[in-house]
Amino acid sequence: MVSIVLVRPQMGENIGAAARAMFNFGLSDLRIVSPRDGWPNEQALAMSAGAKHLIESAKIYDNLKDALADKQFVYATTARNREVEKQVVVLQDIKQDFVQNSAIIFGPERTGLTNEDISLCDAILTIPVNPEYPSLNLAQAVALVCYELSTVIPAKAGIQNEVVMDSSLRWNDDGEIAEKAKLYHLFDFLESELEKRNFWQVPQKKEKMCNNIRNMLTKAELTEQEVNTMFGIIRNLTER
Amino acid sequence: MVSIVLVRPQMGENIGAAARAMFNFGLSDLRIVSPRDGWPNEQALAMSAGAKHLIESAKIYDNLKDALADKQFVYATTARNREVEKQVVVLQDIKQDFVQNSAIIFGPERTGLTNEDISLCDAILTIPVNPEYPSLNLAQAVALVCYELSTVIPAKAGIQNEVVMDSSLRWNDDGEIAEKAKLYHLFDFLESELEKRNFWQVPQKKEKMCNNIRNMLTKAELTEQEVNTMFGIIRNLTER
Numbered sequence: 085m086v087s088i089v090l091v092r093p094q095m096g097e098n099i100g101a102a103a104r105a106m107f108n109f110g111l112s113d114l115r116i117v118s119p120r121d122g123w124p125n126e127q128a129l130a131m132s133a134g135a136k137h138l139i140e141s142a143k144i145y146d147n148l149k150d151a152l153a154d155k156q157f158v159y160a161t162t163a164r165n166r167e168v169e170k171q172v173v174v175l176q177d178i179k180q181d182f183v184q185n186s187a188i189i190f191g192p193e194r195t196g197l198t199n200e201d202i203s204l205c206d207a208i209l210t211i212p213v214n215p216e217y218p219s220l221n222l223a224q225a226v227a228l229v230c231y232e233l234s235t236v237i238p239a240k241a242g243i244q245n246e247v248v249m250d251s252s253l254r255w256n257d258d259g260e261i262a263e264k265a266k267l268y269h270l271f272d273f274l275e276s277e278l279e280k281r282n283f284w285q286v287p288q289k290k291e292k293m294c295n296n297i298r299n300m301l302t303k304a305e306l307t308e309q310e311v312n313t314m315f316g317i318i319r320n321l322t323e324r
Numbered sequence: 325m326v327s328i329v330l331v332r333p334q335m336g337e338n339i340g341a342a343a344r345a346m347f348n349f350g351l352s353d354l355r356i357v358s359p360r361d362g363w364p365n366e367q368a369l370a371m372s373a374g375a376k377h378l379i380e381s382a383k384i385y386d387n388l389k390d391a392l393a394d395k396q397f398v399y400a401t402t403a404r405n406r407e408v409e410k411q412v413v414v415l416q417d418i419k420q421d422f423v424q425n426s427a428i429i430f431g432p433e434r435t436g437l438t439n440e441d442i443s444l445c446d447a448i449l450t451i452p453v454n455p456e457y458p459s460l461n462l463a464q465a466v467a468l469v470c471y472e473l474s475t476v477i478p479a480k481a482g483i484q485n486e487v488v489m490d491s492s493l494r495w496n497d498d499g500e501i502a503e504k505a506k507l508y509h510l511f512d513f514l515e516s517e518l519e520k521r522n523f524w525q526v527p528q529k530k531e532k533m534c535n536n537i538r539n540m541l542t543k544a545e546l547t548e549q550e551v552n553t554m555f556g557i558i559r560n561l562t563e564r
Contacts, residue, residue: 108454231468
């Protein structure tokens with residue numbers, strides 16, 4: 085199942101318009117991380133028009149990690165090119181190698197996604213726009229992504245076809261890619277062990293180095309077995 | 325040059341959001357027929373954000389014919405399938421045989437285009453949507469069309485490339501297709517001649533029969549020379 089994840093959205097109207105666009109193209113799983121104006125949101129409900137049930141069943145999270153826990157592959161939408169070592173997918177090409185158990189995440193209206201948000205994702209998804217005016221409205225960006233996805237998702241009218249989905253899980257050469265919850269536990273474990281050992285000698289560099297490590301480990305497309313092995317390695321290295 | 329034409333739009337917010345989406349994808353020629361709340365419109369200006377100049381330079385018309393006068397090919401966007409004998413183009417396929425000197429027209433939010441509006445157009449443009457919820461937001465529909473067009477229009481950042489455009493005028497086997505103004509004069513002339521002769525014996529059927537005649541003549545893709553010939557034929561037939 086494909087999920088649309090709005091990260092710290094500001095305007096309820098945009099949340100509602102995004103839900104409407106999702107349902108227009110047969111998507112139904114809406115997840116929202118820390119909406120600025122809290123939840124429920126009257127404006128979101130009003131703007132969602134005939135897609136009210138998507139707003140009413142939206143899942144709300146405190147942090148992005150939890151919102152992505154059951155996913156195998158995560159696309160981060162960005163307007164600008166980031167200096168990040170990640171696969172870049174142009175929206176028109178998203179059909180190629182599309183991972184069904186995935187999430188597309190969208191940042192707040194004013195600022196977009198942070199580097200930390202992006203460090204949790206597998207690929208950057210870009211929408212080619214006029215360089216003179218690249219600022220897309222949040223709900224319109226969601227509409228464009230859902231429009232492109234409508235021809236690849238096995239969903240019809242919000243009903244997910246579990247059989248087709250199972251057959252299109254993401255595999256690498258060694259097996260099925262681990263769910264994000266597993267990978268993020270590895271991040272937490274490694275970061276706390278490094279913290280204990282005063283690895284971050286310059287505190288200002290901690291965030292950037294953390295993001296680099298996450299990007300590196302995400303890029304590896306680890307299977308569940310490989311994540312377990314990594315846990316084992318870290319435990320072994322840290323034994324007294 | 326590709327023009328976006330909003331026909332009797334109701335909400336200023338949607339006009340502004342449509343302008344913003346146009347500029348995001350490098351389109352700049354916005355035409356508006358009889359906006360419900362008059363013109364200028366404060367809400368349109370506010371919602372257009374960085375695309376204010378498109379709102380300020382939008383051309384306003386009393387009727388759709390005038391808005392389309394200088395065009396060679398017109399696409400009518402509709403949600404529902406209409407029982408009209410016209411070419412149907414699916415948005416994903418609009419790049420094929422795209423006519424540069426064209427317009428895409430969008431109907432009012434609540435009701436969409438009338439059959440009379442559609443009788444002035446060459447093709448129906450459809451956006452494949454979830455049949456359970458086909459109602460697209462007006463500005464999002466504009467965004468989707470502009471997104472698909474961004475890869476075929478020779479425009480970049482709103483600057484039209486006249487040389488490329490001239491080379492992609494629409495021709496049929498007999499020459500360049502007439503501009504709509506010429507064709508619509510033919511409609512008016514023929515309809516007034518028929519009126520004089522009491523052709524519409526049942527007044528309730530007049531609108532439907534008019535639309536049928538327009539659809540027929542539009543489908544013929546007449547060149548300017550052929551339109552002149554038609555004028556000659558009608559004059560000849562009506563001479564005492």
